[in-house]
Amino acid sequence: MDEKYNPQLIESKWQKHWEDTDLFRVKEDPDKKKYYLLEMFPYPSGNIHMGHVRNYTIGDVVARYKRMQGYNVLHPMGWDAFGMPAENAAIANDTHPAAWTYANIDNMRNQLKRIGFSYDWHRELATCRPEYYRWEQWLFLKMYQKDMAYRKESFVNWCQYCQTVLANEQVEAGMCWRCGQQVAQKKLWQWFFRITDFAEDLLVCCDKLPGWPEKVTSMQKNWIGKSVGAEIRFPIENSEESIPVFTTRQDTVFGATFMCLAPEHPIVTKVAENTGQKDAVNAFIEKMATQDRTSKAIEQYEKEGVFTGAYCINPLSGCRMPIYTANFALMEYGTGAVMSVPAHDQRDFDFAKKYGLDIIVVIQPEGESLNPEAMDEAYTGPGVLVNSDGFNGITNDEALEKIAAFLSEKQIGQKTVSFRLRDWGISRQRYWGAPIPIIHCPSCGIVPVPEEDLPIVLPEDANLLAGGNSPLPTLESFAKTVCPVCERTDARRETDTMDTFVESSWYFERYCSPHYDEGIFDQASVSYWMPVDQYIGGVEHAILHLLYARYFTRVLKELGLVTYKEPFERLLTQGMVCKETVSCDTHKFLFPDEAKEVDGEVVCAKCGAPATVGRVEKMSKSKKNVVDPNILLHEYGADTTRLFCLFAAPPERDLEWSESGVEGGYRFLNRVWRLAYQWVETIGACAAYDGGLTVLSDSEEVRNLFKKTHQTIQKVTNDIDDRFHFNTAISAIMELVNTMYAVDPKLGGGNAAAVCRCAMETVVLLLAPFVPHFAEELWQLLGGKDSVLKAPWPAFRKDALEKDDLLIVVQVNGKLRSRLTVAIDTSEDDIREKALSDEQVMKFVGDKPIKKVIVVKKKLVNIVV
């Protein structure tokens, strides 16, 4: 054994040992309590980055900790392997997406192993393998059978750059979540999952997820966007048809003076047909279709619209309402039609002012009288109804109920609920994804692929086309097929593939029996392991992946495949890994080595202009502030890298990169290492002290160390258990080590060596989840014969924590003035007396009369004068 801490040497040694002994392999064991720990699996983009390192380190600590506590821990890893980057890289490098993906997987697997994560690699899965997506196709067929999957033609988000459709969840501020390009609307036939059937349940259950951060559940609630109101039908003049409108303000319906339809609304062209407004309307629709829909642009848009020439009738007031098509009416929300009440809605007010439309006040605020001509903004507050025949004089709160009841009585409307959530569009016009198992037959229409024909394997001989179009529609060997019903030979396969978020919506179930080939998963395994006890990943998936996964679990339950409906018991969303950026006036971002110090000034190496250290931002290639984990692993080793990620910030907060922070972690490990080697001669031969504190008759230092040891066990255990606050857990271990440095096991006689042994063992055991290789090596040094992971997590002795004296803080008027040390059994009265007669205290009390003395048990005395 080398006496110098050499991370490279010991890390590869122990990684090999773990692999050779299959230490992390698990199987269902009914005698043991299970713990399923899952981190979000990575997309195999090429290399592990610091974000992965942080995410997986946090998970690994918990996995190892739970193992030491005796749990049967499932800790799997796999690859979210379908997706666009593989296609882009394949085109750029003239290779195949599969080759690129598998090479990346091999590389990244090695990197993960190099960091010493405790995965059960026997369970590794990759979603691009037919063994995996076969069951996804099977599930699709089941969903199709139950009408949970359907096809419709609709306007969808189209990314020109990615040449594919995006789900609503994948559009961020009007831009593609992946490439950042503008998203347009396009009318297409698409496959959808009926996630809206579960909107209410997904929403309500947000409040039944106590183990989830409120941030995430509130984002999901926001996204689902429930609003309660009424649907009201407005009959079109001279027509049998009526326009359904959703509103949350049915109390203002008497004030509705015009109607606004979304430009895409199918009724728009219909009603404009014979009005002479047809051309103007069509021009407007045309204009809207190409218009920039980003939220920033929208904010600057003026309200704009075109009269269709048609009218509808307000069913309550009888008012003749001109029908407009307007840019602020959204087809995606409600029914795509707005009853416009200019007096009580700001957008309607702006629109009415612009086009000279009637404004009728129907709600009067208390003690005021609104005059439509004098108003310069809409009144949206509470008040009493006016101009509302039959409802005048009641408050608008009452009116909400009464008008809704009246509407359904007269059969012109009813109470209803509207959600913002749309059905999940899953068709992607891409190659590198799971094929949708459907056949289009000229005679039979849509025909599901028979189960026995699964999997529909993605053809490997496809040539990817420049520009990103999918090769599948033109690949006859794939697209051309026989109809399984009528056996026509000119049937066509569905050539769209599934959104990659479908794969990640059920992979955690597949991990339970990853090689099972008789079904989507082995029921017995799933019922043993699921649900996931702890899920860990980035907050960027708060809506996308985490909502889809919750939805899919409900689908599986509905299909009778599982018995639970929430997949993740507890969720931890870890913060980002950040670093400062460097820039100069001409170059927005500089690599650290592009900024050089010249005469004490930091200067851009490219142009010589002064360079400044800018904001701390998430590590990204484009901002040139990434740190490659490989360099860290090479220079400091895996344990230091892990330690830094854990120590620098609590997991849910952003982590700021700091070279000196890494250095500090490395220094700490060396400090422990040296102490262990210094002490081992003395403590190596004895057993750890195992008695109570009261029978320990050694010196103050030794007794202190023993107490500190058990305090540390308690603190570290609590910090990991309750809060995942690894930073404070590690700082507690550092404190213990500092205490140990003040004790010499050789001196003091008595139990000194045994107490020191106990302390050293404790340090190694407590460090084991954080810096596993390091702990294994020192465990071995101390005489451990087996992996430190097989040693039980240390328990603290209550009798070691008991204090024989107490520190009592004495305040005068709430200000700290003195500290007293008293025996543990001192009575309150005695403490009070002692405090009052304390020299310091007397100085501050002086001759002022004492009003009150508060004695808090075992803590403090406050004297009020």
Add this chain to the structure above:
RNA sequence: GCGAGAGUGGCGGAAUUGGUAGACGCACUGGACUUAGGAUCCAGCUCUGGCGACAGAGUGGGAGUUCAAAUCUCCCCUCUCGCACCA
């Protein structure tokens, strides 16, 4: 505009139920050891005043509750994230 979170030394961050603010680490300063030190060990390190004992101020700002507030209540400011022409 709506929803959520955050604001504490030079820096990252502690303070778990209202009870010693600044644990631990980094940076910095001093000392020891040393041929040497960018290694190691020991010590100091919120600000202001003072040689010092010590005193005063102090957790974004302002008010309040309390014997006692970083922590609870109200108002305001700043930052981060999500949603948003949502009818």
